[in-house]
Amino acid sequence: MFGRFEGFSVMVASPSQVLRSVNREEAFYFFTSIGNYTGESASSLEEFLQKVKDIDVKSLEFHLFREDFEKWIAQTLGDKKLPDEILILRNQKITGNALRDRLYFMVSRRLKELKSTVPATR
Amino acid sequence: MKLKGQEAVLDDLDWQILQQLQENAKQTYAQIGGKLKVAHSTVFERIQKMEEFGLIKKYEAVVDPEKLGLQKITAHLGITTDPKEAEDIAKKLSGFDQVLEVSASFSEELIVLAKVVARDQAELHSFIARSIAPLPGVLRIRTAIVTKKYKDDRFNPFWDRKRLNSRKTK
Numbered sequence: 001m002f003g004r005f006e007g008f009s010v011m012v013a014s015p016s017q018v019l020r021s022v023n024r025e026e027a028f029y030f031f032t033s034i035g036n037y038t039g040e041s042a043s044s045l046e047e048f049l050q051k052v053k054d055i056d057v058k059s060l061e062f063h064l065f066r067e068d069f070e071k072w073i074a075q076t077l078g079d080k081k082l083p084d085e086i087l088i089l090r091n092q093k094i095t096g097n098a099l100r101d102r103l104y105f106m107v108s109r110r111l112k113e114l115k116s117t118v119p120a121t122r
Numbered sequence: 123m124k125l126k127g128q129e130a131v132l133d134d135l136d137w138q139i140l141q142q143l144q145e146n147a148k149q150t151y152a153q154i155g156g157k158l159k160v161a162h163s164t165v166f167e168r169i170q171k172m173e174e175f176g177l178i179k180k181y182e183a184v185v186d187p188e189k190l191g192l193q194k195i196t197a198h199l200g201i202t203t204d205p206k207e208a209e210d211i212a213k214k215l216s217g218f219d220q221v222l223e224v225s226a227s228f229s230e231e232l233i234v235l236a237k238v239v240a241r242d243q244a245e246l247h248s249f250i251a252r253s254i255a256p257l258p259g260v261l262r263i264r265t266a267i268v269t270k271k272y273k274d275d276r277f278n279p280f281w282d283r284k285r286l287n288s289r290k291t292k
Binding site for chain 2: 024025
């Protein structure tokens with residue numbers, strides 16, 4: 001199933017696919033500016049949420065401005081709903097810890113939603 | 123040129139020939155001989171010895187990529203690495219065409235240094251994010267984009283010759 005997001009195509013994946021861990025090449029790498037890698041990365045939405053909590057806020061601002069979060073979540077993980085919410089965040093030009101708090105809230109809410117639709121595995 | 127162990131010892135004429143070649147490697151033996159007031163056969167023999175010993179490694183055309191519209195920005199990267207992975211990281215970096223130089227430095231941390239070229243900042247960032255950051259053992263990357271170049275010389279052996287001469291005169 002394909003959707004459109006900010007000019008690029010998005011394959012909408014099932015909740016379990018969105019929640020999967022991706023390989024190193026597909027992980028999200030946190031930078032604070034062009035070429036300046038923090039050493040932190042996330043291989044899943046769950047890990048992404050943990051990093052949002054602690055990463056340098058400059059990194060969140062850098063990636064939000066570049067639309068990197070939306071692209072990774074949509075194109076790599078295959079989720080359509082969360083990028084739409086992040087787009088609103090970007091348009092509101094939120095920065096600093098307010099950005100961290102809002103982003104953390106959005107991702108954790110979506111994570112809960114996705115998990116609730118996936119049958120628990122033993 | 124004489125050999126002292128594994129090192130070459132050059133006399134004044136060898137140094138002058140080297141200097142001529144570094145200024146313009148396309149000069150003929152006769153042209154160099156004319157400037158230094160020695161026979162072209164002498165120049166030929168001296169150069170041949172230095173080539174055979176590997177002191178003169180190669181002659182190459184230095185292309186200005188900006189004139190071809192191929193390179194717009196240069197960046198110097200300091201990649202902090204897990205010491206166990208540093209060798210592999212350096213080898214992998216050396217395999218990329220857009221990486222011009224790779225070296226290693228060990229002070230407080232093991233850092234692999236790389237000179238990278240790209241068309242623009244977006245391409246540079248994409249290369250670093252997709253090809254370097256995911257390499258196992260990369261702990262952090264600091265990137266400095268060159269905004270102005272003050273000097274761009276190749277290795278110049280003559281600075282050392284001056285030092286040697288100053289030692290002799292002491």
